[in-house]
Amino acid sequence: xxxxxxxxxxxxxxxxxxxxxxxxxxxxxxxxxxxxxxxxxxxxxxxxxxxxxxxxxxxxxxxxxxxxxxxxxxxxxxxxxxxxxxxxxxxxxxxxxxxxxxxxxxxxxxxxxxxxxxxxxxxxxxxxxxxxxxxxxxxxxxxxxxxxxxxx
Amino acid sequence: xxxxxxxxxxxxxxxxxxxxxxxxxxxxxxxxxxxxxxxxxxxxxxxxxxxxxxxxxxxxxxxxxxxxxxxxxxxxxxxxxxxxxxxxxxxxxxxxxxxxxxxxxxxxxxxxxxxxxxxxxxxxxxxxxxxxxxxxxxxxxxxxxxxxxxxxxxxxxxxxxxxxxxxxxxxxxxxxxxxxxxxxxxxxxxxxxxxxxxxxxxxxxxxxxxxxxxxxxxxxxxxxxxxxxxxxxxxxxxxxxxxxxxxxxxxxxxxxxxxxxxxxxxxxxxxxxxxxxxxxxxxxxxxxxxxxxxxxxxxxxxxxxxxxxxxxxxxxxxxxxxxxxxxxxxxxxxxxxxxxxxxxxxxxxxxxxxxxxxxxxxxxxxxxxxxxxxxxxxxxxxxxxxxxxxxxxxxxxxxxxxxxxxxxxxxxxxxxxxxxxxxxxxxxxxxxxxxxxxxxxxxxxxxxxxxxxxxxxxxxxxxxxxxxxxxxxxxxxxxxxxxxxxxxxxxxxxxxxxxxxxxxxxxxxxxxxxxxxxxxxxxxxxxxxxxxxxxxxxxxxxxxxxxxxxxxxxxxxxxxxxxxxxxxxxxxxxxxxxxxxxxxxxxxxxxxxxxxxxxxxxxxxxxxxxxxxxxxxxxxxxxxxxxxxxxxxxxxxxxxxxxxxxxxxxxxxxxxxxxxxxxxxxxxxxxxxxxxxxxxxxxxxxxxxxxxxxxxxxxxxxxxxxxxxxxxxxxxxxxxxxxxxxxxxxxxxxxxxxxxxxxxxxxxxxxxxxxxxxxxxxxxxxxxxxxxxxxxxxxxxxxxxx
Numbered sequence: 001x002x003x004x005x006x007x008x009x010x011x012x013x014x015x016x017x018x019x020x021x022x023x024x025x026x027x028x029x030x031x032x033x034x035x036x037x038x039x040x041x042x043x044x045x046x047x048x049x050x051x052x053x054x055x056x057x058x059x060x061x062x063x064x065x066x067x068x069x070x071x072x073x074x075x076x077x078x079x080x081x082x083x084x085x086x087x088x089x090x091x092x093x094x095x096x097x098x099x100x101x102x103x104x105x106x107x108x109x110x111x112x113x114x115x116x117x118x119x120x121x122x123x124x125x126x127x128x129x130x131x132x133x134x135x136x137x138x139x140x141x142x143x144x145x146x147x148x149x150x151x152x
Numbered sequence: 153x154x155x156x157x158x159x160x161x162x163x164x165x166x167x168x169x170x171x172x173x174x175x176x177x178x179x180x181x182x183x184x185x186x187x188x189x190x191x192x193x194x195x196x197x198x199x200x201x202x203x204x205x206x207x208x209x210x211x212x213x214x215x216x217x218x219x220x221x222x223x224x225x226x227x228x229x230x231x232x233x234x235x236x237x238x239x240x241x242x243x244x245x246x247x248x249x250x251x252x253x254x255x256x257x258x259x260x261x262x263x264x265x266x267x268x269x270x271x272x273x274x275x276x277x278x279x280x281x282x283x284x285x286x287x288x289x290x291x292x293x294x295x296x297x298x299x300x301x302x303x304x305x306x307x308x309x310x311x312x313x314x315x316x317x318x319x320x321x322x323x324x325x326x327x328x329x330x331x332x333x334x335x336x337x338x339x340x341x342x343x344x345x346x347x348x349x350x351x352x353x354x355x356x357x358x359x360x361x362x363x364x365x366x367x368x369x370x371x372x373x374x375x376x377x378x379x380x381x382x383x384x385x386x387x388x389x390x391x392x393x394x395x396x397x398x399x400x401x402x403x404x405x406x407x408x409x410x411x412x413x414x415x416x417x418x419x420x421x422x423x424x425x426x427x428x429x430x431x432x433x434x435x436x437x438x439x440x441x442x443x444x445x446x447x448x449x450x451x452x453x454x455x456x457x458x459x460x461x462x463x464x465x466x467x468x469x470x471x472x473x474x475x476x477x478x479x480x481x482x483x484x485x486x487x488x489x490x491x492x493x494x495x496x497x498x499x500x501x502x503x504x505x506x507x508x509x510x511x512x513x514x515x516x517x518x519x520x521x522x523x524x525x526x527x528x529x530x531x532x533x534x535x536x537x538x539x540x541x542x543x544x545x546x547x548x549x550x551x552x553x554x555x556x557x558x559x560x561x562x563x564x565x566x567x568x569x570x571x572x573x574x575x576x577x578x579x580x581x582x583x584x585x586x587x588x589x590x591x592x593x594x595x596x597x598x599x600x601x602x603x604x605x606x607x608x609x610x611x612x613x614x615x616x617x618x619x620x621x622x623x624x625x626x627x628x629x630x631x632x633x634x635x636x637x638x639x640x641x642x643x644x645x646x647x648x649x650x651x652x653x654x655x656x657x658x659x660x661x662x663x664x665x666x667x668x669x670x671x672x673x674x675x676x677x678x679x680x681x682x683x684x685x686x687x688x689x690x691x692x693x694x695x696x697x698x699x700x701x702x703x704x705x706x707x708x709x710x711x712x713x714x715x716x717x718x719x720x721x722x723x724x725x726x727x728x729x730x731x732x733x734x735x736x737x738x739x740x741x742x743x744x745x746x747x748x749x750x751x752x753x754x755x756x757x758x759x760x761x762x763x764x765x766x767x768x769x770x771x772x773x774x775x776x777x778x779x780x781x782x783x784x785x786x787x788x789x790x791x792x793x794x795x796x797x798x799x800x801x802x803x804x805x806x807x808x809x810x811x812x813x814x815x816x817x818x819x820x821x822x823x824x825x826x827x828x829x830x831x832x833x834x835x836x837x838x839x840x841x842x843x844x845x846x847x848x849x850x851x852x853x854x855x856x857x858x859x860x861x862x863x864x865x866x867x868x869x870x871x872x873x874x875x876x877x878x879x880x881x882x883x884x885x886x887x888x889x890x891x892x893x894x895x896x897x898x899x900x901x902x903x904x905x906x907x908x909x910x911x912x913x914x915x916x917x918x919x920x921x922x923x924x925x926x927x928x929x930x931x932x933x934x935x936x937x938x
Contacts, residue, residue, distance in 0.1 A: 083281035086194040112849060115194025115261065119438060119855025122847075 003092075003109040003129050007137045011144045013096050013103045017071030019144055020094065029139035031132050034058070042068070048080065050088075052113075052128045053121035057085030072096055086115020109133070156670030157885075160822035164676065165661045174402040177356035177371045182430035185358075186215055188420055189276035190433070191266040191283045192442065193258035196294060196514035196850020197305060198287035200254060203266055208279040213271040215427050217283060218419075220253030220265060228252065228422050229388045231415065233479035234630035237317050237488050237510075245317040248308025248512065250478040252388075252415035252422075258287070259307055259477035260516050261850055262442030267419050269427050273434070292514045294850035296451055296474050299513045307477060307512040314512040316475055317484070321492040322505035322566050330466020330503030334457025338540040344528045345917045346449035346474070346844040347837075348860055349521050351656075353404025354435040355444065359420035363428060367395045372417050374400040374684075375410045375654050376694020379631065381686050383413045383481070390421045400684040403656035407834070408520035409444045410656065411696050412481040416443075441855045446844055447521020449474040450487065450528050456536045462546055462554045466503040467495060469532065473510045476517035483519045484510065489567075489627050490525025490615075490697075496564035497533040498575045498611050498788060499555040504565050514850040520696065522834055522895040523614070530612035531917075534900035538608060539913045548904070549579060549588070552611050568615060571888075572878040573788045573814055579611055582790035582812035585872050591794070604797040605807075608904025609790070612897045616889030617702030617785035617882075634780035635699070636691050637707035639668070639715050641773040643760040645753030647672070649711075650682045652692010653704030658891060659823045660700060666819055667705055667885065671712050673737045674752055690776060698889025701819065702785045706883040710777035718773060722758050723750045725766040785880045785888035789813045791832075793901035797909045802925025804906055806836065806869045811897070813873070816880045816888035824890045828873050831894020837863040838895070839902035843918045861918075 009016055019025045023044055027036035035047040042065040049058045061080030068074045077091035090111030097104040113125055121128070155161050168174050191203075205217040231250040238244055254265045266283055270276035293299035293307060299314040307314050331337055358371040368391045374380045377398040385393040403410060416433050424431045435443065451472045457465040473487035492506035523530075537555075541548035556575040563569045583589075591607050598605035618624070621632035638650040647668055653660060665679035682688055695704070716736065723741040724731040733744050742749040750758070755773075758764060762771035794808040811828050818824050841861040845853045854860040879886025899917060906924060907913050912931030915923065 084192075084277070114196075114849065114851050116438065116855075118261075118847070118851035118853060119442065120858070122851075122853050123859065 001111050001126055001129065003111070003133060004107065005133055006104065006106045007141070008099070009103045009105055009141055009144060010101070011103060012101060013098045014071050016096055016103045016105065016144065019140070021065070025143055029136050029143055031135045042066070046078065046080070052117055053124040055085050055116050055121050057082035059088060082117065084116060086113060086117040088113045088117065155676040156666055157817065157819050159666065159820065161662055161666055161676060161820055163659045163662045163823065164665065165655070165659065176353055176402050176404060177358055177373050178434045180358045180371045182358065182360055184429050186269050186271060186427060186429040186431050187273040187276045188423060188431050188433040189268045189270070189273070189280040190264040190416065191268065191280045191285060193254070193263045193265060193287070194261060195258060195287050195289050196261050196292045197290040197307070198258050199290060200256060200258060200265055201286040201288050204284035205266065207284070208268055208282040211275070211279050211282065213275045214279045215269040215271065215429060217266055217268050217279070218253070218423055218426060220251050220255040223253050223419070223422060224251055224255060226422065227389050228418060231413065231478065232387050233484050234383070234481050235485035236628040236630065237319055237484040238628070239317045240320050245484055246308065246311035246315065247479050248311055252418040260514050261852055262516060263477070264415055264419070267423060269423050269429065269431055292848070292850040294514050294846045294848055296472055296511055296513065298848070299511050307514060311512055316479065316510040316512060318509045319488050320505065320507045321488070323503065324505040326503040327466045327468040327505035331455055331457040331468060334465045335460045336540070336544055337455050337457045338536055338543055339453070339455045340536060340539055340913070342452045342454070342532060342535060343916050344448045344450040344452070344531055345838060345842065346518070347447040347521055347842050348441055348844050348854070349407045349409035349444050349447060350440070350862060351405030351407055351409060354437060354440045355410065355414065355416065356434040357417045357420045358430060358432045359417070359424040360430040361424040361428065367397070368421055368424065369397045369399070370417060370421055371399045371401060373403050373410050374398065375403070375406045375656055375696055376692070377654065377684055377686050378652060378689070378692045379694050380413055380417070382631070384418065384421065388413070388418050390418060397687045399686070400654055403654070406656045407522040408447065408524055408696060411694065412445055412519055414443070438855060441860065442852060443516060445480050445517050445519040446476065447518065448528060448838070449518050452532055454532055454536060456540055458540060458544065462544060462551050464499055464501045464555050467501050469495060469506040471506065471508045473508060474513050474515070474518055475510050476513060476515045478517045480517040480519035483517060485629070486520050486525045487528070491529050493567040494526050494529035494613065494615060495533060495566050496568065497530070498552070498557060498613050500557050500562070501555070502565060506566070515846050522831065523892040524697065526614045526892065527896045527899060530610065530614070530896045531900045534610045534612060535903060538900070538904040542913065548609050549583065552579065552609065569783060570613070570786045571783060571880045571882050572816070573786065574876065574878055575611060575788060578788060578812050578814055578876050579790045581874055581876060582792050582810050585812060585874055586792040586794065586808060586810040588792065598796055602799070604799055604909040605794065606797065606905045606907070606909025607792065607794050608901050608906070608908055609792055610897045610901035610904065611790045612900070613786055613788045614698070614892060614896050615784040616698035616787055616892070617781050618697035618699045619784060620782055621780050631693065632780065633693055633703070634778050635693055635703040635707045636776065636778045637704070637711045638690055638774060638776045639708065639711040641715060641756050641759070643757050645674070645756040646678045647674070648680050648682055649708055650689045651704055651708060652689055652694065653700040654684050654692070654695045656695065658695065658700060658827070659820070663701070663819045663823060664705065664708060667708060668712065671716070672752065674739055698787070698891040701885070701887040702880065702883050702889050703779060703781055705885055705887065706781070707777050707779035709884045710779050711775045714775035714777060715773065718775070719755050721766055721769065722755055726750055726758060726764055781882060783882045785816065785882060787813065787815050787888040787890065787893055789893050789897045791897040791901040793905040795902070795905040795909055797906060797924060799928055802921040802923070802928060804840065804919065804921065804924055806902065808872070809869045810872045811894065812876065813890070813893055814876045814878055814888070815890040815893070816877060817886040818875060818877065819887065825873050827890045828894045829871055831892060832871055832898045833863050833868055834895040835898025836868060836902055839899040839917050840919050841867070
């Protein structure tokens, strides 16, 4: 499954980049994220609860940042196991471009699911993934605005 | 007598089924009941690196968590395929190892790696989720194309290129010469879509180990409990046969999927010994989609040649069969000996060659499903005939008539010797019933409403009554395919028939009683049929391949012959008459032309009191017989389907469906009609709705009824069912078997009707509205290009 999107964020690129590398920010923004713990500069352990169609599960897994070209782009990739619900793995190429004072974030994501998730939820995965991505960037946007009160 | 052969006796078993009193495996509850839940792979192909059971074992109420290394360590054998097929070069089939719980590798999504035994079913499932399995994923070959590609992932080390066998039947040179000599050659590429069996009752097993007796009891959803005991004992080393009782109580449908011995039964038996608890497992519907053996899944290219008179000159078939990740119990025989020998159809074809390659993929195993091989053959042959007729500008019925076998027995070039039939007359009956003469007017009327109306035929043959043991053995079968029966006349005259056939929807408790009622002229209520328990019934090969009537009932008839002989001896002695003067009628043994008689129950009582038996006669009145058929039986059918297609949407409605069948003697016409209805419904399901889909990663996308479409009442027409009777000469009742005909004959009739309506022969099953719509568009653009 492929997913692409573009967001305009009212914050300078460096600030967006830092937020994208901040485990605390990511945890607050990822829908259903219960834990996100940095194990190195580029690796994190995550626990995320998701509901896709009739399947609700908590996924535990590792998230890694690769292809880092600060502050312009990275690839975030991860794999989560949801027990009997199956597994999900995916990656997203994230690119940040400056546009005046704003930053244009584009992403190109691919995901793969298996087990019960695929068996029962496959029709709903695309729409759910789109919704989750939208929720993440809405949260992210809001969070950045909060942390830059001088812009308000 | 109104309950004997040929009467529509109401099913004796339906009272309990329709009032919720059926007793199924999941209804069994033992005192020390524990429950099993399987830990299944979410990956289609992966190495099992480690299994961490700590968290699961720590849960309160979890009794044990067991894995494949323990299972094989205890000497439990691998699952096997019981029919040995050799490749053309003489090499044996490449059977890969299959442990009930995977040890090194998982090969399909749903492959079990461990089992949790817990106090409740819910707890077992929760604990199964807590078992951490570390997988190293491997590249996946989920389709035939992927599995046969160069450099494809190797699923079993001993099957290079994932090829299980490359087998052939017939004379290739003769078929080539026949095609070369032909005036016209019809070529078709077809797929036979993969199906999920979906019996109403999911699979279940309750295994108990009695440590005092070192004895196991297994309740299981099986079509053949004795075969299950034999295989569990002889190949899987679970227990010796005399220490294992297998009971298949009421079973809610099988369609083939409950013939096989699955990993779950083996694991439950072994786990009951390991934990000293009775262990129950019942599949839920999701598990059934993932783990019940699938059916069909062929890709075929075929050529059929015709001379200037429309006579077939040669037929050449090249089929690739997907057997999934492992070789299930009878999987190898389905695309070979249950398929290629049917390539002659109802036609006199002298030159036939059929090549079949069987291939492993990372999907659930594929085995027999209602019809098993014969639907695939009928679909191919009947689509070839219809397509050829269109290419030759001939009436498809006329092309068939020119090629029909006219006299019997008829030896085909592909092993089979057809027993009896009258194909032209059967087609006459179907055409009359379908009012084929009125079709052009109906088509014109439909056109006024903007609908495309089409008519399609299927005149098919099947081989039922599996099977002559010697012939089956010479073709690689690991078992004999006879059947056994015991007929017990009790001292009060009531009769118990113990049969190795198993009823899981077929109505044996009624039809088997009818043949006894007919023979001894007593009410069916006085006859009970005992089946499904290895401790009660001497032995049996079970029910599949429409064999219960031709083989199972024949054994009962043989046993009744012996009973009758003894009854006559007892009565002749008591009545001081000659055996030759005795007749059994009206509930008594009578001396012809006199008023001397012994009532039926008096004979029974005499046999057991033994006060007045002929000198030297053993007391008692029960006889056993084994019947081994001398040939298959060959039911034939002529189906005609009429459809209306909406050209704008592709939505197709079956507006008429005619099924004219020749099942030989009919025991109970109501039950036979029910079998035809059910079979045709499944055939229409395959033709228009059902399709198992795996994605490229081997994930099952049709894992629920949201995505796997079963036919419903509103999708199906009212059927016009009729019968012709040409008795089979190869069994005492002249029966041929009726359980699979509908599923075998219906798919080609439906697709031939739709392709007729839309004017494009290239349409694969399932013909969903989308597929039909695309075929209409493709047909139009092909015409535009010409």
